Each structure stands twice: as structure tokens, then as C-alpha cells.
Amino acid sequence: MTEFSFKITDFVRIKNQRIFHRKDLIFKTEKSLGLDQFLKEAYQNLKITYPKFHKMDGLCKLGILASEVLFKDHFISPDTALVLSNSASSLETDKKHQLAMSEMVSPAIFVYTLPNIVLGEISIKHKLQSENVFFIENRFNPELLMDYAEVLLETKKAPAVVCGWIDLKNAEYDVFLCLISKEGEIPLSKENLKQLYLFENE
Amino acid sequence: MKKIYLLDDAIISPQGFSTEENLIAVKNEKSGLKFHKNNKFPSEGFYAGIIENELLTEAFSKIGNPKKFTKLEQMMLLAVSSVLKNNPNLNLSETALIISTTKGNIDLLTNSSFPENRVYLSELGDVIKNFFGFQLQTIVISNACISGGLALAVAKRFIAAEKFDQAIVVGGDLVSEFVLSGFNSFQAMSAEACRPFSKNRTGINLGEAAAAVLVSSKKPKKSINISLIGEASANDANHISGPSRTGEGLYKSIKNALKEAQISAKNIDYVSAHGTATAYNDEMEAVAFNRLGLSEVPVNSFKGAYGHTLGASALLESILTKHSLLNNELYTSLNFDEIGVSKPLNVIRGFEKKELNFALKTASGFGGCNLALVFKKELDD
Numbered sequence A: 001m002t003e004f005s006f007k008i009t010d011f012v013r014i015k016n017q018r019i020f021h022r023k024d025l026i027f028k029t030e031k032s033l034g035l036d037q038f039l040k041e042a043y044q045n046l047k048i049t050y051p052k053f054h055k056m057d058g059l060c061k062l063g064i065l066a067s068e069v070l071f072k073d074h075f076i077s078p079d080t081a082l083v084l085s086n087s088a089s090s091l092e093t094d095k096k097h098q099l100a101m102s103e104m105v106s107p108a109i110f111v112y113t114l115p116n117i118v119l120g121e122i123s124i125k126h127k128l129q130s131e132n133v134f135f136i137e138n139r140f141n142p143e144l145l146m147d148y149a150e151v152l153l154e155t156k157k158a159p160a161v162v163c164g165w166i167d168l169k170n171a172e173y174d175v176f177l178c179l180i181s182k183e184g185e186i187p188l189s190k191e192n193l194k195q196l197y198l199f200e201n202e
Numbered sequence B: 001m002k003k004i005y006l007l008d009d010a011i012i013s014p015q016g017f018s019t020e021e022n023l024i025a026v027k028n029e030k031s032g033l034k035f036h037k038n039n040k041f042p043s044e045g046f047y048a049g050i051i052e053n054e055l056l057t058e059a060f061s062k063i064g065n066p067k068k069f070t071k072l073e074q075m076m077l078l079a080v081s082s083v084l085k086n087n088p089n090l091n092l093s094e095t096a097l098i099i100s101t102t103k104g105n106i107d108l109l110t111n112s113s114f115p116e117n118r119v120y121l122s123e124l125g126d127v128i129k130n131f132f133g134f135q136l137q138t139i140v141i142s143n144a145c146i147s148g149g150l151a152l153a154v155a156k157r158f159i160a161a162e163k164f165d166q167a168i169v170v171g172g173d174l175v176s177e178f179v180l181s182g183f184n185s186f187q188a189m190s191a192e193a194c195r196p197f198s199k200n201r202t203g204i205n206l207g208e209a210a211a212a213v214l215v216s217s218k219k220p221k222k223s224i225n226i227s228l229i230g231e232a233s234a235n236d237a238n239h240i241s242g243p244s245r246t247g248e249g250l251y252k253s254i255k256n257a258l259k260e261a262q263i264s265a266k267n268i269d270y271v272s273a274h275g276t277a278t279a280y281n282d283e284m285e286a287v288a289f290n291r292l293g294l295s296e297v298p299v300n301s302f303k304g305a306y307g308h309t310l311g312a313s314a315l316l317e318s319i320l321t322k323h324s325l326l327n328n329e330l331y332t333s334l335n336f337d338e339i340g341v342s343k344p345l346n347v348i349r350g351f352e353k354k355e356l357n358f359a360l361k362t363a364s365g366f367g368g369c370n371l372a373l374v375f376k377k378e379l380d381d
Helices: A035-045 A051-055 A058-071 A091-100 A117-126 A142-154 A190-201 B019-027 B053-061 B071-085 B121-132 B144-160 B177-185 B248-261 B279-291 B310-327
Strands: A007-015 A018-021 A024-028 A081-086 A132-136 A161-169 A172-181 B004-012 B034-037 B045-049 B095-100 B139-141 B166-173 B209-216 B224-235 B270-272 B298-300 B358-365 B369-379
Touching (some): A007 A190, A018 A058, A058 A117, A081 A142, A117 A132, A117 B224, A142 A190, B004 B019, B019 B310, B071 B209, B095 B121, B095 B310, B139 B144, B166 B310, B224 B310, B279 B358, B310 B358
Parallel strands (some): A081 A161, B095 B166, B270 B298
Antiparallel strands (some): A007 A172, A132 B139, B034 B045, B224 B369
């Protein structure tokens, strides 16, 4: 048992053309809509004004959309840590760069061939000069995220942590981000993280 | 927070397939960088530190079948195998495996006699885990050029939280057409052997290496030990492909790492910098080091000896830093000519024997990430 008790303060889910904030469906498009169009419509619907968004790759756009929803009801300290994970790393953009290699390589694509660029984009958008890490796992691993978030909070390396899963594979996306801090009702536990991650599938 | 001890280590690089061989090369100012002809580059080729396939296959044959493993896997398996060989009683059911890489087996996207899924970084983790029979869940970190050092910090944090008592941290990356073409498109590649912090620096060289180290919460029964006593990372929140001009993230990571180590910048005897030899990186580091009062502390970059080994670099350089401390030796920052950053730095110009107690290792990377590690030499009374 830890002497502190941390809470899942807020969470956001993006999957299958739908965005949930906590358990409320806040945006959806028709099922057939492709990734690019979905991202564009979500950006417009959430009324984000951030021209840099349009230069980003799919993974970073998902990160910006998710963090926008997650942060909107909260004061976010610049020391809030980012702890994200996925399975496919930056493979979608890697494949684009690989294709470009036979013709003309673009630095604007190459720079997105790292999974942690999404941490950089979220940090820039929300002015977070904080602890960052990107883990690769073959599936959502609530234990790893919880353990690491707790270490950062208990050792006071961060007053709050954004942790979660942000995967993009063959234009299929699966995003679950949550804000962990001392505020809120839902206790931070492996079971609760898993349940909230699976919620959308019910 | 609890510290961790750095025990046995291994380096697989163009400079040799053991830490000993690498140290001899570094001490003797040898470089693994060579010119490789390639007509895709404006200068008809590029400088890089590349491991010769034949030598690697020969070395790997002693522990496994080279046909079954990719080049990167062979390098990383050799590194881990070397550490395990010196620790035959290590209980693998209680030892975590932490892996750092930026691009892993990215070369398999084109040229592949291996299954398609082998390009996934978690597969790389499984290959290493299964080869040796590690039991705990493998942790894979892919955080650009700070990955290898961040993996050490992550090991320390999980050990402090008592998730495990010991871990093998292994990092590795290749010189691939994929990464070469990307850095070339940024016009970041130097047409000559790179010159970190120099007036005449013209960009980076890439390199490939694997490095592994055993870390533990338990103090080894030796008279001299090296421990990691402080670590921190911080994002610049400034730009995804260029460092902050004020060195904000690096400054903050060093400050936080020193705070955790409960020492001041004045105690630092040696800095192992990132020193990629790009105009912006080296300038940013000089600014951050000066803001912390580190301008007179001996500093080097190992990029002139290895090139930038990406996800392996901060781990490889931490291992070299460990041996610097153990041996009381400062290693030359290769190819340095004349200071080429706007703030003063005490760049190490020649091999030197010097009493060293505390060292700082730093790294920075794409995505605005920065990392600082503080190492301490502990002498038994």
C-alpha cells in the first residue's frame, strides 16, 4: 500500500470515429470516415485554433485532440508529466518516409518517425516542461502506466501525470489518455484503468 | 529516492565487442568512424561508425545461429550475453529487462527474410527476453536520442518503487538507410568526421552500437562502486526538431538531477555531453552548462569516436562515464579544434589522469526531450 492516494482525475477515449470525454460521447462521425477526415472534423468540432495541427502526422494529431479534451476542465501545471505508450511506435509515418526514400525524402515527414514526438507536440501546445517517457508494449498495460505514474508522483518529480495509450496502426486508432493527480473520485488502480480503457468496447 | 549501482557492462561497437576493447580505443583516441561510399549523398558518401557484418556474425556464432537474428538483435544479444556471462548466478526470474532503441529493426521494412511483425519494437523485446529466458515483463523505451539514458533513469525509478531489485538495461540502434536519408534531408550530416563543440563543426555522423549494463539496488562487494544518485528529464516545449535556444529543458533536467543527488554543480568533476556537432545542439548545451556554472568543468563528447548511436548513445556514454570515474581518467573529445560555441567550455583536448568523484551525463533529442544523470564514485572505508 502506498501512503498517498492518487485518483484518475479525468480521461478521454478516441476510437472508431468517436471521442468520449469521461463516459460521455462528445463527438462522432459516420463509421466509414477515414482517419484524415475524422481528425479534421474532430479538430473543427472541438473548435481548436492551432494551425500547426495541420502539419502533424496522425499520431500527433490524435495526441493534440486527446489532450485538448483531457485538459479543458483543469488547471494543468507545467510540471505535469507525460507517460504514453503504444504498440506500433511511429510505424504509420515510418512507412511514409520509407516510400519517400525512393523519390524525395522530406524532413517534415522524417521528424515524425519517432513515437515521442507526440510528447513534444503536447508539451509545446500546453507549455509543459516536464518528465516525458514513451513506452512500447504489445498491448495496453495498465500496470506499467500506473506503477510509473505513482513513482513520479510519490517522488514529487511531477505533481500530476498524463498517462495512457495512443496507438495508430493501418489507419486504425486507439487512444486512451488519463490525468492522474490527487483530485477526483476514481481511485488510481490497475483495475480501474483497465475498465475505463475497455469501456468504449461495451 | 534510492540510488542504484552500475555493475557489469558491455559495449558492442565498431571499436570492439567488449567494454575493455572500447576503453582501450577511447583511451588511445581511436575512432570507429569511417568514410562509406554512397552515391545518394552529395559528397559521394558519408562518415559513420558501422559494425562489420562478418566480424559480428563470427562473434555471434558462439552464442547463437546468426541466420535466425537480425543485425541489431545480434548486437544486443551479444551485449546482454556478455553481462550474463560475468554473472552466472543472476536469477532471471527476478531480473527486469529494459530495452532502449529509437528505430529497432527498421531496416526490415524493405529487406526482409524475417516475418513482417519483427519490425515492431515489442517483438525486439520478446526476442531478447526469450533468448535468455527472462521472466519479468520486458520494458521497451523509445524516446529519441535520450532513450538509452532514460532507460537507466526508468530502472532506478522502478527499483526505488520496489517493483524489482535489479535489471539489465540494454540499448541499440543501427545505421540504416532510413535514418541516413532522414538526417541527410535535414542537411544535418557532416561530410567529414564530426567535430563536437568546434568552430569548424559541420554536423553529425551516425553510428551503430549496442550497450548493456546490470544495475542493482544492492551494493556490490567491491572497494569502489559507481552509483546513479540523481536523474531527471524535461521537455523544452519549444520545437520538435530543434533545441531551445536557452537550453531550458536541459537546464531544468540538470538542476533537478543535481537536486535529487543532493550535490551542487560545483561538485561535478566531469561532464559527458551529448555533443552531436550540429550547430544548434552544441550551442544549446553550452548555454545550458553555462547557466549552471559548469563552464570550467572538463567536458567531452564521444560522438567523434562513435558517431551518434541514437537510442544506444546515452547508455553507451554512461558506461564510458562509469569507467572514467572508476579509472580517474578523462578521455579526449575527438576532432575538437577551436571553441565554436558562444559560451566558454572546458573541452578535453587530451587524455588526462585526474581524481574524479562525481560525473554528469546529459542527452537531448528530437521531440524536445532532455535528460541528465548524476553518477557518484563510492569508496569503501
